[in-house]
Amino acid sequence: MKKIDRSSKVRTGFHQAKWDEPIIFELTQPGERGILVNKADAKVASSVQGTKVLPEFLQRKAAPVLPEISQPRVLRHYARLAQETLGADVNIEIGQGTCTIKYSPKVNDQLANLPQLREMHPLQDESTCQGIMEIMYKTNQYMCEISGMDRFSFQPSGGSQGILAMASLAYSHFKSRGEEKQRNEIITTIYSHPSDAAAPHVKGFKIIYLNPDKDGYPDYEAFKAAVGEHTAAFFVANPEDTGVYNKNVLKFTKLVHERGGLCAYDQANANGLLGVTRARDAGFDMCFFNLHKTFSTPHGCGGPACGAIGCAQFLEKFLPAPLLQFDGKKYNYDYQTTNNASAIGKIREFNGVAPVVLKAYAWIRSLGPNGLYQVAKTAVLNNNYMIKKLMELHCVDAPYIPGKQRIEQCRYTLETLYRETGVGTADIQRRMMDFGMHYWTSHHPYYVPEPMTLEPTETPSKEDIDEYIETLKYVFDEAYQNPELFKGAPYQSVCHQLDESNMDDPEQWAVTWRCYSKKFQ
Template sequence: MKRINRNYKVRNFHQAKWDEPIIFELSKKGERGVLVPKAEDEIVDLVGDGISKLPKNMMRKEAPNLPEISQPRVLRHYMRLSQMTLGADVNIEIGQGTCTVKYSPKVNEQLARMPEMTEIHPLQHESTVQGILEIMYKTDLLMREISGMDRFTFQPGGGSQAIMTMASVVRAYHQANGCEDKKDEIITTLYSHPSDAAAPALMGYKIIYIHPDENGYPDFEAFKAAVSERTAAFFVANPEDTGVYNTRIQEFTSLVHENGGLCCYDQANANGLLGVTRAREAGFDMCFFNLHKTFSTPHGCGGPATGAMGVTKELEKFMPAPLIDFDGEKYFLNYDITNNSYAVGKVRLFNGVAPVVMKAYAWIMSMGPEGLYEVAKIAVLNNNYLFKKLMELDCVDAPYIRGKQRIEQVRYTIEKLTKDTGIKTEDVQRRMMDFGMHYWTSHHPYYVPEPMTLEPTETPSKEDLDEYIATLEYIFKEAYETPEKFKNAPYCSSCHRVDESYMDDPNKWAITWRSYLKKSTV
């Protein structure tokens, strides 16, 4: 038998591909996985049949349309789906750009699955959930120390909802000051996350974009021209999605404050900044962190997430209710602080995703301040090692700040590869699937031509980075020698080529099985 050359970094891969129906299509009427026993006579005598005492308006006219399926078929179904799923436990997750998927310690996952966590209900009395209230309260204190803010809420279900919450607080603040009508403009930058513009725009604000200067920094002269008495707030990510950090940020925030506006910091990814910079010292009035990114509680492609949103003391009274407090004896939901006509109220029915907050708390406590600082240093080191190696490839470039390091990620361009071979960044993305690796392009529209946005975080080792680099190098070489190979990629992945035209037509969207049935029968 020929021995495998383990010095060769590009490894063979083939993912399982099942022609697996969704679970509703597997349903067979009358089939059961669990037979629920009937209540014993003594229980019926005590509480009745459990139905007749319900108010009529709470009783269904028809039974819910739930799949009926046996235990072995359920098990096979979900095992097959898991075999068609990639993630940080299976492959090297470097190509996630601004949507970090770093390693989540398994002990924290076990904590989140404890019955004490999974069996609690958000409508329980405060006295019965003191444990999770304590964790949320203490995580708030940790977030304050990390950011310099004075109070956090965990209500937002993710970063975009946290941005919407910041925009809501901006509006509430100006309403309270009687200048809501005059303060109708939001300033953001071209390379901040698109939600920094989308969320305020949804609330009726006019959005002003600041384009980058020749070095990729937000153009300060253009910014000065944009700031006026109509400026309600400045929303910005720093570093931006290019990985470029604006070292003059305090000049920007000071100018906004001079004109009566607020400053809101998008810190969805703070991997390269922990223990290095804080929002308060940069002049921000609000900020948010994605716990499912920076603080190691991955949401796994749209799963549970939390956008932890913090404010200065002046803005505390406008936050979503309730906030969590401690009176020296017990933890409680505090509605009094935000009991005013201008407060945001609620942005989510309950107070955040408890398991996500708990995993973040466990991770921060295990790391400690020195560990968090080490995270930032390794994240920046990993990113700049990847940056240096990829910039040695002839077909890879990165606009802006020539000769300087980036922070936690880089938005590269493979425009030369496209001009030379016709292979686009989306083609490279599909081909990377054949090696079990994720690769991200960019938000739309593409301001950097043929973008490739990579963010390793602190998770991967040098060996992991080398394997990813070698795979990219192999694919780029293949693009020059056999570009036709890309036409039908991926070959070894469970994914097929995707018709993205459906993304632009809401009439073809089907988020649930029920909506699919409605639309497929029209």
């Protein structure tokens, strides 16, 4: 029997399962059933109100159009879709820079799937929810300790909604002082997450952008010129998406406070800061964490998620209702801010995604303060090891602070590769899928030319990082030797190369089957 050659770390034999699988609405067969439910007997039917208690305008005129399909075909359908999934359980998830995908312990998934939690309803009486309310209350306390803030809400359903909540807090604060029309500007930086501009803009603020200086730090002279009587708040990520940490951030927040503004910290990139520095100590009045990133609950491709928002005590009265409180005997919801004319009201219907908060709670408790600090140290070590190895390659560079340590990620540039081969970062992204690996470019617009943004986190071993680096090197070599290869990639992954020419045309979008049926059938 021939010995398998394992000398190369590159998985050239990778082939992801690929099914030409229709969506479930295309599999429907009229009259087909997975289970037949008996009709209620007369006694039950007479005692159940059902839809009769609903106002007429809420009652359906016809039954919903749902797939009609047997159990075996449902099982095959979802089993095939599961085989097409790329993720941390089967792949080395290094390539999702700024989104911190790390290993989530399976025991935490089991906790969140316990029937005591899984079968709860958000509208249950408080007396029946004391367990999860205690967990959410204590997670709030942990968030306060980690950030230095005085109170947190888990109501926002993700990071961008957390940023919108911070913008709403700023607006409500100045409205309570009669200054909401004067304080109408938000200052942010081009390398903070785009939502740091987009969410306040949705709230009605004018956005002032800061460009970096030659070292990649927000330009302080431009900042001084921007801060004034119209400044409502300074929204910034630190480290920014380049991985550059502004060590002089306290100088920035102090100036904003001197001019009467607020400071809001985007801590989506907090994985390298746990136990090292705190938002409040850097002069911020409010911040948010993505529990589905930094605190090890699954990223979930947009959900389930939680953008935990925290603030200093003087802003607490503006937080979305209800807030959890403990009277020494039981936990209850405080709806007092609902009656506050200046409060921001609800961000979403219920008070957070309970399974996500539970997973974050379990992760924090299992690690403790020393463990969280070790997470940060390991994440920074992994990232800087990766930077050193990649910067040895001719076609890879990274703008700003040459030779200095970055935090948990880095935004590289493949400008040299593109100039010499015509192969760009989007081509590399598609080709990496042929090796079962994720790879991320950048938020738009591309301020760094041909960007490549990678974040190892604390999860991968040195061997994992080496495998990812060796695969990148292999693909770069392909670009020099056979650039035509990239025109058709990916070849071995779950999907073909997509036509993205209509991505900016809403008339071509179809986010639901009903929408697709109306537009294209």
